Amino acid sequence: MKRGRSMSRSPRSSRRAVLGGLVGAAFWAASPVQAQDAAGIAVVDQERLFRNSRFGQELLSEIDQRGTALAAENRRIEEELTEEERALTDARATLDVQDFRARAEEFDQKVRQIRAEQDAKSAAVTRMQDQARQEFVRRITPILADLLAETGAAVLLDRRVVLATAPDADITDRAIARIDAEIEAQD
Template sequence: MVVFKRFAVLLACAFWGVAASAQSTGAAFDVGTIQSPILVIESDRAFAQSAFGKRASLEIERAGSEIASENRQIETELKNEELALTAQRESLEPEVFRKLADAFDEKVQNLRREQDTKARALVERQETARRQFLVAVKPVLNEIMLDFGASLILEKRNVFVSVAAIDITDQVVLGINSLLGENSDVVPEPVDQNPDP
């Protein structure tokens, strides 16, 4: 416990030392914006709270509900068909019944494949929306990095400890809402992070 406290104190001192150094060398500070070479972001929260992410999630949720409704309807229809087929078993020749049963099994398998394909397409759609978001957010991240004087942004869940002032998630949400709104059809070209000198 003592070691952890010492480590936290050292991190805090190092962080504020960087900020103090920037002030002493005359670095420009925006009002209310600290200067830090490292920033953190919760990208999942940024996506979920942005208008873009909310719209994409709502559309995917609706599509998922439609697939679930189709699955329930198909299940009911197949159950009724199976009961009807079973009721005919005693009155049909074994060969005839076997052909009907095989056709029913094939129908079940085909429907299952179709619904599985729809479910996989929905997952791909969700992943595509996330990829679009990550591409679209790059200009926003670049601007925020300039504002903070930062050269690195880390995913917050991979950071052991940090101060709240370097979490830029809320700024990213505001920036992406201003840039894109709910529109996923117009995704800006990615900005070169390392332009030639």
Template sequence: MFRAAVFAVCILAVGALVCPPAQAQQPLGFSLGQAVTGARQGADLALRTIDDERLFRESLFGQRVAQEIEAASRALEAENDQLLEELTTRENELTELRADMTVEAFRAAANAFDMQAETVRRTQAEKRQRLVQFEESERRRFFGGTADVLQEVLDSVGGQVLIDARAVIIGVPGMDITEAAIAALDESIGDGGPPPFPINLP
């Protein structure tokens, strides 16, 4: 994944990831706040940018991941509603039975109910966390297979350096190759196929 601070840009150049020293802050040869004049456009640009979040989100791979998470989230919410209804029913039962129970018996029943409710809460929170872990795992798998394809796209447009679009303060038309990269990745890896670590929310 192409992550870069504004003044310490990690760049993809000649097939390798290179982080230039802090003093190399103006790769386009202009100072912040100055207008860009005489900048080359289109295929002549050696510097290209990419939006890695859009790259993932709009790719077939990212859309498949989003759909799987959405389906699992809906199922989890339905399960949460059912469990909440069951716990509420049990709580009302204990309230009604309290008058006919000894203090010791009611305390034991209340403690058991609290333990049950806490177990449910913890289990459901763990399931929610699995959705987060699934997305993180799939993102790593996606970006782990993008380098060669991005290099090919960069070469095809005559670019030499690829940086994160968020590191650009001023740019010119034609710098961004995100759309072309999405198309190339869709053709190369598609939706990624079955994930090695599926969500699996029992």
């Protein structure tokens, strides 16, 4: 009797074939999606755009000047108040209790008034910074939209919300160069 060859594979080779087919299918199915996602999404670092573009640097320079001036003013006021407090403390020995209390209360009121004024100035600098960022975003949005269209991407994300990205998806340097060129041309 002649033995025939079995057409069935061993269980081990069958599992390998199925596993190989599944892995291949997974790579085949995932490849277009990954390529489409990488081409459809661009990333920028908004902080770098603001800090490194000439327009952002101009805005930051003005804010820094105001902040530095306010800090210097605060130090000067602090020195003056410290000296005034020291003089009041020294005068305590020569003043009667009610006169000292009146002067101390007057000094405390002056300190509260100055603190309120300086807090208002600090809040104004913070508002100025917020307004500068809003102005920056308003002016660069059309530039970024054009750059996005040129890259073929459909979505632009801030680098801070992206966990990982391909290096060529980050268009921050291109965006800075474009912002510098176009804002300069507009002004």
